[in-house]
Each structure stands twice: as structure tokens, then as C-alpha cells.
Amino acid sequence: MLNNYLLIIISTVLVNNIVLTKILGLCPFMGVSKKLETSISMSAATAFVLTIGSMTSWAINHYLLEPNDLVYLRTLTFIVVIAAVVQFTEMLMEKNFPILYKMLGIFLPLITTNCAVLGIPLLNAQASHTLLESAVFGFGGALGFSFVLILFSSTRERLEGAHIPQPFKGSAISMITAALMSLAFMGFIGLDK
Amino acid sequence: MLTSILIILFLAVIIGLVLGFSSVQFKVKGDPIIEKIDSILPQTQCGQCNYPGCKPYATAIAKGEADINQCPPGGEAGVRALAELMGVEYKPLNESHGTTKPKAIAFIDEDTCIGCTLCIQACPVDAILGAAKQMHTIIEKECTGCELCLPPCPVDCITMESIEENAENWKWKYPVYSISTSKTKVNH
Amino acid sequence: MKLLDKIFKFNGGVQTNPKKDISTKNSIKCLPIPSELRLPLRQHIGNMPKLKVKVGDQVLKGELIAEADGNISAAIHAPTSGKIKSVEKLLIPHPSGLPDFCVTLIPDKKDQWIKKAPVNWEKLGMEKTIKLLLNSGIVGLGGAAFPSHLKLGNNRNSPINTLIINAAECEPYITCDDMLMRERGNDLIKGIKLVQSLLGAKQTIIGIEDNKPEAYKIISDLIIKESSVHIKVVPTIYPSGDAKRLIFLINGIKISKEKRSSEYGIQMFNVATIVAIYRFIVHGEASLSRIVTITGNIKEPRNYEVLFGTPLESLIQDTGGQKIRNNTFIMGGPMMGFKLPSIDVSVTKTMNCVISAEPEMIEAKKEPLPCIRCAKCAEACPVLLQPQELFWFSKSDQFEKAQNYNLFDCIECGCCSYVCPSNIPLVQFYRYAKSEIIAQSIEKEEADIARERNDFRILRLEREKKERAERNAQRKAENTSEEKSKLIEEKRAEIAAAMNRIKDNEKIK
Numbered sequence: 001m002l003n004n005y006l007l008i009i010i011s012t013v014l015v016n017n018i019v020l021t022k023i024l025g026l027c028p029f030m031g032v033s034k035k036l037e038t039s040i041s042m043s044a045a046t047a048f049v050l051t052i053g054s055m056t057s058w059a060i061n062h063y064l065l066e067p068n069d070l071v072y073l074r075t076l077t078f079i080v081v082i083a084a085v086v087q088f089t090e091m092l093m094e095k096n097f098p099i100l101y102k103m104l105g106i107f108l109p110l111i112t113t114n115c116a117v118l119g120i121p122l123l124n125a126q127a128s129h130t131l132l133e134s135a136v137f138g139f140g141g142a143l144g145f146s147f148v149l150i151l152f153s154s155t156r157e158r159l160e161g162a163h164i165p166q167p168f169k170g171s172a173i174s175m176i177t178a179a180l181m182s183l184a185f186m187g188f189i190g191l192d193k
Numbered sequence: 194m195l196t197s198i199l200i201i202l203f204l205a206v207i208i209g210l211v212l213g214f215s216s217v218q219f220k221v222k223g224d225p226i227i228e229k230i231d232s233i234l235p236q237t238q239c240g241q242c243n244y245p246g247c248k249p250y251a252t253a254i255a256k257g258e259a260d261i262n263q264c265p266p267g268g269e270a271g272v273r274a275l276a277e278l279m280g281v282e283y284k285p286l287n288e289s290h291g292t293t294k295p296k297a298i299a300f301i302d303e304d305t306c307i308g309c310t311l312c313i314q315a316c317p318v319d320a321i322l323g324a325a326k327q328m329h330t331i332i333e334k335e336c337t338g339c340e341l342c343l344p345p346c347p348v349d350c351i352t353m354e355s356i357e358e359n360a361e362n363w364k365w366k367y368p369v370y371s372i373s374t375s376k377t378k379v380n381h
Numbered sequence: 382m383k384l385l386d387k388i389f390k391f392n393g394g395v396q397t398n399p400k401k402d403i404s405t406k407n408s409i410k411c412l413p414i415p416s417e418l419r420l421p422l423r424q425h426i427g428n429m430p431k432l433k434v435k436v437g438d439q440v441l442k443g444e445l446i447a448e449a450d451g452n453i454s455a456a457i458h459a460p461t462s463g464k465i466k467s468v469e470k471l472l473i474p475h476p477s478g479l480p481d482f483c484v485t486l487i488p489d490k491k492d493q494w495i496k497k498a499p500v501n502w503e504k505l506g507m508e509k510t511i512k513l514l515l516n517s518g519i520v521g522l523g524g525a526a527f528p529s530h531l532k533l534g535n536n537r538n539s540p541i542n543t544l545i546i547n548a549a550e551c552e553p554y555i556t557c558d559d560m561l562m563r564e565r566g567n568d569l570i571k572g573i574k575l576v577q578s579l580l581g582a583k584q585t586i587i588g589i590e591d592n593k594p595e596a597y598k599i600i601s602d603l604i605i606k607e608s609s610v611h612i613k614v615v616p617t618i619y620p621s622g623d624a625k626r627l628i629f630l631i632n633g634i635k636i637s638k639e640k641r642s643s644e645y646g647i648q649m650f651n652v653a654t655i656v657a658i659y660r661f662i663v664h665g666e667a668s669l670s671r672i673v674t675i676t677g678n679i680k681e682p683r684n685y686e687v688l689f690g691t692p693l694e695s696l697i698q699d700t701g702g703q704k705i706r707n708n709t710f711i712m713g714g715p716m717m718g719f720k721l722p723s724i725d726v727s728v729t730k731t732m733n734c735v736i737s738a739e740p741e742m743i744e745a746k747k748e749p750l751p752c753i754r755c756a757k758c759a760e761a762c763p764v765l766l767q768p769q770e771l772f773w774f775s776k777s778d779q780f781e782k783a784q785n786y787n788l789f790d791c792i793e794c795g796c797c798s799y800v801c802p803s804n805i806p807l808v809q810f811y812r813y814a815k816s817e818i819i820a821q822s823i824e825k826e827e828a829d830i831a832r833e834r835n836d837f838r839i840l841r842l843e844r845e846k847k848e849r850a851e852r853n854a855q856r857k858a859e860n861t862s863e864e865k866s867k868l869i870e871e872k873r874a875e876i877a878a879a880m881n882r883i884k885d886n887e888k889i890k
Contacts, residue, residue, distance in 0.1 A: 035277075060204070068196045077204060084208040088215055095219040102226050105280040161777035163751075236828035238835050246835060318834040337831050360423065360473065360481040364816035368809040370749050 005136045012140030015191050018116045019148045020182040025116030029149060030174060032107050039153035041100040042107065043146030045089055047139065049111050050120060053082045054138025057121035058131055078121050079112075086112045116145060148185075152178060226278075227255045233274045237266040238317035239339035241291040246317060254279070265291035266338070297353040298336045299343070301329055305350035312342035312351060385586075385613045389633045391626050393763040394618040395796045397553045397716070399592055404556045404676040407683040409564055412699060414461050418486040418690030419727040420446065421473045425526040427453035429482070438465045441495040443667050446484055449515050455528045456516040458667040460688035463488040474693075474712050474729055478722035486690065497665035502579065510579070510662075517661045518668040518730075523547060523558075523622075523651035524713065526731045529658065532648055533579050541580040542646040545631060546573060546587040546655060548596070549615060549622035552714030555734040557672040558652050560684045562589075562596035569652055570603045572659030573610055579662075580648055587612040588627045619716060620794040624649050626763055638790055673728060675700050677736035678707070691728045693721075693735065709738035716795035750803035758797035758807060764790055768797040772807055775814035780821070783814050791815075 018024045025046075032042040057078045065071055090108050093101045101108065111117055120141045124134040155177055164173050230251040237247070242263040244250040253259035254275070261275040262284045269286060276283040286293065301312075301321075308326040313319075320336045323329030331351075343351050356362070423429050430447035434440060440459040447457040463486045470480040502510040514530035521527045550558040562569060577585050587604075589597055591614045604610045615621050615630040625636045628647055636642050642649060650658075653671060660666045669688060673696065676682040680701030687696060697703075697710075711718045712735055721735070736742075758768035767786055774783035791811050798807040860868070 064200050064204075068200065070197050070200065073197055073201070077201070080201075080204060080208065084212060087212055091215050091219040098225055099229070103278075103280055161773045161779060231832070234828075235824075236831040236835070238831065246839075247832070248836075317838060318831050319838050320834075335830070335834060337827075358477075358479065360475060360477065360479045362820070363475075363477040363479055364820055365476075365809070365812040367813050368806050370806070 005133070008133065008136050009140040009143065010191065012137060013144040013147060014185070014188040017144045017148060017185055017188075018119070018141050019145055020178075020185040022116075022119070023182075024119050025114050025145055027110060028107050028114060029145075029152065029178070030171070031110075032104065033149060033153035033156050033174075035103075036150070036153050036157055037100070038103050038107075039149045040146075041093075041097065042104060043142070043149050045093065045104075045108060046111055046114065046117065046145055047142035049082065049085050049089055050117055050138045050142040050145075051135060053078075053085050053117060054121050054124060054134045055131065056081050056085070058124060058129070058134040061121075061125050062131075074122070074125060075118075078118060082117055082121075083112045116141065148181065152181065155181075227251050229278060230254050230275065233267070233271060233278065234264060235266045235271065235337075237337040237339045239266060239337070239341060241265050243290070260284070260287065262287045263290045265293050268293040294338075295355050297338045297355040298333055299331045299338070299340070299351050300354045301331055302350040302352070303328055303330070305348050307348055309347060311345040311347065315341045315345045317341060384632055385611055387633065388616070389630050390616070390618075391621075391629050391763055392765055393761050393796060394620060394626075395761050395799050396617075397619050397799070399617065400553045400676075401556050401559065401592060403554070404674050404682040404684060405559060407681070409560050409672060409684045409686050410699075411686045412691065412695065414488045414490055414492060414688070415691050415695050416488070417466075417692065418460055418463070418488060418688060419471055419692065420457055420460075420484045420486065420690040421471075421727070421729055422447055422457060422482045422484065423473075424457070424689070424730040425455040425520040425528055427451070427455065427528055430454055430456055432468065432484070434465050434484070436465055436467055439463075440465065440486070441493050443495045443497070443669060445516060445667075446486075449528070452515070453528060453531065454515075455520050455526075456518045456667075457484070457689075458518050458669055459486060460669040460690055461486070461488045462491050462493040472723060472726050474721055474726040474732060476719040476722075483727075499665040500662045502662060507579075514658075514661070519654065519657045519661060520668070520730050521651055522653035522657060522671055522730065522733070524717075524731055524733050529650070529654055532643070532650070533576070533658070539643050540646060541643060541648045542583045543632070543648075544573070544577050544580055544582040544585040545628060545647055545649045546585060547622060547624070547627055547649055547651045548587050548589040548593075548600075549627055550593075551590060551617070551619045551622035552716055552734075553619070554676050554736050555674050555714050556676070557674045557684050557733050559593050559596050560674075561652055561656065561672055562593070562600055565656060566599045566603050568656050568659055569600070570607070570610070571663070572655035574607070575659055575662060576650060576655055577609065579658075582648070583609065585610045586631050588615055588621075588631050589613070590615055590617045590621060592617045619796065620763055620792070623763065623792055623794060638787070668730070671728070671730065671733075673732055674734040675737075676734065677711075677742075678704050678739045679737045680704055687728050689728055689730060693724050693726050693728060696728070696735070697724060697737075703737045705740060707738055707740070707743065709743060711736040711738055711742070715742060716799065717793060749805045752803060752805060755802060757800045757802065761796040761800045763794060763796060764792055766791060768807055771814075772805065772810055775810040778817075780814055780818050784818065788814055788818070 012018070016022060019026065019029050028042055028046070032038045060077050060081060061074060065073060065077065086109060089111070093108065120138050124137055129137060156174060159173060159177070168176070231248055234247040234251060240246065242250045242259065244253055244259070250259060250264065254261060261279060261281065262272045264271055265286060272286055273283055306329050308323065308329060310323065310325050310329070312329060313321045313323055317339060318335055318337055320332045321329055321342065322332055338353065340353060343353070422432070428450040431450045432447050434446050440446065441462045442459060444459045445456055446459050449456045466485040466487045468482065468484050471483040471485070472478070473481045473483065475481070500510055500513055511530050511533060514533060515528075517530070519529045521529060548558055548562060550556070573585050573587070587600060587610070589600070589612060597612065597614060601612050604612060613631055615627070620626055621630055624642060628642055628649065629635055634645055634647070636645055657668045661668065670686055671689070672684050672686050674684050675696055680703075682700060685696055685699070708724070710721045710724060712721050712732055713719065714734060715736060718734070718736065752769060752772060754769060756769055762768055770786045771783055771788055771791070774780070774786065775788070788811060793808050793811065795808050798805065801807060
């Protein structure tokens, strides 16, 4: 039983990493990773949103949509729920961590439009996970997102002191770094066999 | 059809209640960002940014009314620090507000001063010592180099003297050396 | 003693080519009094002393020229009798090449001493003794120039139980302490006993490197009868002479970064400083001279005992000058020293050695290459820092991150630059970063003060406005309308009378 959950975690964090393998959630990945502090706070916020969002989306799907044959409303309801959770997270952050809130700026409400945050509940629904499996899948996805985000922002901070040729400065070198990281994560294919 | 509408309505009501409750619970008072912006500004209080001092400019930046590149005494380093704090892109200094000049201190020519106190009223940090019909003088340590005392003086007796490098304020310089490729041929 | 036999080794450090025997072949030479003495006022860490003489004054040897300003300061005394010629900005031995205030003294060759007043410290008590030491001009003569009176005195909060004498002299080329021990050993031992009693320490350990066998023999013979003074030989590794390194080598105690050695009951002095303290307390002689090593690419290198303020040119001339002329002189050692801006400077309290640059020392030959992240510098750092990280951040002006890696713990010993295979001048980057950070913090302090003043000014103006409004309201309330019309009538009458007077005057004209 536990094996199943462990497998889900490994597959979402390493093998099918949402950012580097599934290529979802690139917007905050690129936008927030300039500094390590904002990355950590963004990963915490996304983890919170993803886990709560996965669980509530599962509940709505299982109790409201599927029994009433309203599967076509899935996308709509999921987005509404995620938007609400993000709004709640925003208010929490503004009250308790105002500096981080200001630093994240526009990217905090943009978690709503993060394709990873919509994608994971939809994947859960498609794969007909149970509640616990959905929660673990959501949390694992968030873990993978945070893992890669923190690695990437540390690399970007390091790059600040390097001699980068003028044409590559800024987003260009970041994109190339992300691509190299993605290549590296390809090495995990076949791990969950 | 009806079920779908009811379900969506139900969801909307629940979410609305939760959010409404939490918005009251997590109300935020005040804005600490203004202090943070003000601590980056150089406190010259010169008004070159078109605001009557550094705190009003910081408030304007926090509200979004002013741009971050309006402060010449803060220089490029100041704009970069503001850009990082506000999470916006770095912009070069807006030349229409002035250029960054090396730090200078005002100096009153005592032979010409008539003791009118107009400069004392103009100084934003009270760095001028004097009284009506008495000699005026600048307190060197407190002068920020804002140049606000120059226009009011009716006899133009105030000049700006730039601070030169001396044994006390000398800094080690950035080591400059050339990294050239080795010119010797390697024989295999 | 068991502790003396234990060998401790600190991590890092480098083995250098000591090159000490160049300047130890001859004994210490005393030069005759030069024709001019130029004394910089700033020769120590702390505030600039306050001038007590003016141009034209006649001074005696040992007379106070400038008084210590505050507690962290030291005094300057006249090294010989003569007349004050000028107080002006002259070239000082400083890496910047900028001039600073110097007092120029023209000796009258009479070398007349002021009345010497030995200090009976046991009778006077520690407080008064420390006050006298404040104006004795004694600073650390090992090169740091920290006012010594701050290190003496038995503070009951942190009593000193071990006095350590720094006789290591780990930097290559420098031999002034070695020669001092060989030739002035008696004074040194007397000084050690004196300082030991001043501090109330139970024992003294002299730390000496193993490349000084002659000095070791002389000193150990002298302390045979002293039960509380011991000598310990430490292996010759640079920088064993650094205070915290030497303490570890001697008794294995690691002094943590934020704390001072006095908090561990240990105080350390250089041998030359001990002799200076001895001469002041027992003989009443202020700090007027020191031993300087002139070595390197020199015809006759040796050690000299010179008065402070002696022009360096006369010293170099006496040695016969450079063997290969390149007019490049380094003050200090080859690891921590800096290039002198010109030879037109005078001897100061920090000048322990002047090296005439050997051809292989000239920088132009060594071209730096990019950092290859080999971390040889991290292996060599005696303070266990990460020089490659500090270099990365100092180079790209990321000062906050450099401070996270403990930039200010760096003692600038130069081990990292010595071992760097790419010949990167690492210490220059750290010095640059440190001075930028200090300048930024000074600016921030000034900005904070300006902000406070501005806030207060706004407050003051508002307060004045309020007071004025209150006063006006009060005045209005006092004058009722009747009184007001009466006042107006009176004023009108006065104006009419004045107008009549004017008319009358005109009529008369």
C-alpha cells in the first residue's frame, strides 16, 4: 500500500517532473527564480494551493460531478476552486509575510493560471485516483515543482557573478540552463519500472 | 441542466462565504514597503525627483505614482536596488531629473553673507547655523549636498565644494588586470 | 611543561622561502640623527591625535607633540630635540599615495632629553598607569599599530592568566624581531616580567618559530631562572605569527571568530612592544624609535634602529642602494605588504621592514588567468574561509553574499594568492570589497542621520505653525470689538498727527 504512494511521489518528483518533463508551470518557473527567497516562498505557496486544490477538486469531481453526469463542467469548476484557494493564499501571505508578498508581486495571483495547478487535478480525475492518491499526487507535483524551482534559482543566482557574453545575458542564459536541466532529468526515465 | 446550474451556484456560494470571511479575518493595515523604499533612498532631501523630500517620493513609488528612476543622488546603484525591491525591471536614470554628481558640501563665503536667514529656512536638514543679522555657516557633517540653499541666497555667496579623496576616506580600488590568452606556442 | 611539548597544527597556511639570512648577517646598526624628521600624525589604529605644538616651537627629546584623542588613539613624541618647522600634508607610507598631516622637526643635534619620569605603577595603581600609557605613544610594533594601553590593565571581568609573546615573525624577509631578541634579550626578559605583573598573569609563553635557533638559545638561557616564563618552538609555517593562529599553536585553544583572546584569559604582545613598554615604565622613555629591516635586492641588507620620522632615503642610502635598480620598494613583507608610492616617505610605527623588490616580485611578469575552481586557496586559508567564493562575489560586487561567507574574518595574509595557480590577486579583491562595504555602511549611517534631521525639521515647522495659530487665536479672543475700534481710532489719530507734521514741515521749507 505504502509502495503505491512512494511510487507516486518518485514519479511526480523525478521521472515525470511537471516542469522539466511535462513542461507545465513555466511561467512562475522563469519569473520568480531570480532570487532564492522568492522561489522558496513561491514553492511553498504553490504546494499549499496544489494540495488543497487537488483534494477539493477531487471531492467536487467525485461527489458532485460524476454522480450527476456533469463531467463536462470539470474544467470550469476546477478553475473556480483553484482561483478561490489562490485568493485565500494571497490574503494569508499579505497578512503574515508582507515583504514576500510584495516581492512575489503579480506572480502570486498568477498561480491561478499556472497550468500545473490546473493540470494536476485534471490528471487526477483522468486517472481516477482515490482521495489519498490525489492528495499525494498533488503534493508530489508541488514537491517536484519546488525541487526544480529552487535548483534553478540557485543556478541563476550563481550566474549573476559569471562572465556571460552580452547576447546571452538575461533570459537567454536562463532558458539554456533550464533546457540543460531538462536534459539532465531525462536520465530518470525508467526509474519507476 | 438544472443540476449543473445548482451545483455551480452552490459552489459559488460556498466559496464566496469562505473568501468573505477570510478577507475580514486577514485584513492588512498600513504599508511597510514605504519604509523599505525610504531606507534605500539617499536622504539628500533635494527634491530633484519632483517630490518635496525622500519620504514623499518613497510613498509615491509605493502607490505606483512615481517611477523608480527619478533619484539622481541615489545613482545607478539606487535604481537597481529599488528595481530589485519592487520586483520591476531596471531602468536607466531619467536624465530630466538631473545627473548623478559626486558628493559635494555647501560653503558660505563669510565676506559676502548678509545674514538674511533665507538659506537657513531652505535647508531640509537644518545644516546651516546662524540667526538674523548674524553670520551663517554650514555644518559640514550634516550637509547632504542637496543644493537647495543656493537659489534663495540674495547675494549668491554659497558655493558647492566637492569632497576630494583623502587619507581618511580612501578606498581600495577594484583590481584591474588584463586576462590575455597565452601567446607562447605549445609544441607537441 | 607538558603543554610545551604538544605539537598543534592549524589547517591551511603555506610553506614559503623564508629568505631571512639575507639580513641577519650583520648586527643592528644605529644611524646618526638625520637632518630632518617627518612625523605623520596618523601612525596607529584610532583617532588622529591632537596637536600640542605649533610651528617654531622648540621641543626636547621625548616631549609630547600630539596628545591622544579619546581612548582609542595614541600620542606622538619628538624623537629628538629640535625645532618644529611645519605642520602640513606630506607623503605618507600608505598604499593610496595620498598625503596626510605630518609634523616636520629639524633636529638641533643636541639630542636633549626631556625630564624622564619612570612610572611607579605599583604605587600609582592600574588606572593612573593606563592613563600615562595612553600618552606614551606605544602601539603594537608588530605591524598592526593597535594602541597598547587598551591591552594592558587587569580587567576583572576577564582576567588574564597567560601572557603570550609573539616572537614568531612568520613573514619572509623580515628579521627585526629576530635581531631584537639576539641583541636586546635582557630588556625583553625584564619587559616580559613587568608586563606579566601588570596584567596579573600567572605565566608567560614565548612563541618562536624553529627557523630562529640563535635567538632561541639566547632567550632560553636568559629565562632559565624564571619559573613562570617559558618558551615554545612552533613549526615554521606562514602565517603562524597571526594572533589567533599562534595561540592555537601554543596551547591548542581555538578562539572563536567574534571573541577576543582576552575573553579566554590570554593576551598577546609583540617582542618589540614589550621592550617599548619596559622602557616607558622603568626608564620613562616614550616610544621614539624602532628596528627596521632593509632587505631584498639591496647591496648591504641589515637591520637598523631608527628614530620615527627618519626619511627612508637616508636608510636606503646607508645600505648602498639597490643592486638592480627598479625603484620599487615594498613596505611590510612580501605576503601582506604593499608597494610604497615613493621613497620620499619617513619611518613610522608600522614600518617593520622595507623590501627592495627583487626582479621576480614585480607584478608585470605574472599575468592572472581565469579562476579554475581548483580550491587550492580554500586548502591554504588559515582562517578556514572559502576564498574562491569570496572572490566570485567580490568580483561581481555582490557584497551581501560575500559577507555571508565571512568576508570580514579574512586576515589578508595572502596565502590564497600565493597558492593560486592562475595568479589571481585574491587579497586585492577582498580589500576592495571590504572598503566598499565599509564606505556603504558609513553612507547609510549619514543617510539615517539626515532622515532624522529632516523628520525633526518637518515636526518643528508644524509645531511653529501650531503655536503661531494658537497665539493669533489668543490675541483675537483678548481684543473685544470695542477695544478693537478704540485701538483703530487711536492709530488713526496718530497717523493724522504725523501727516499734519509732514505738511507743516513742507510749509516751512
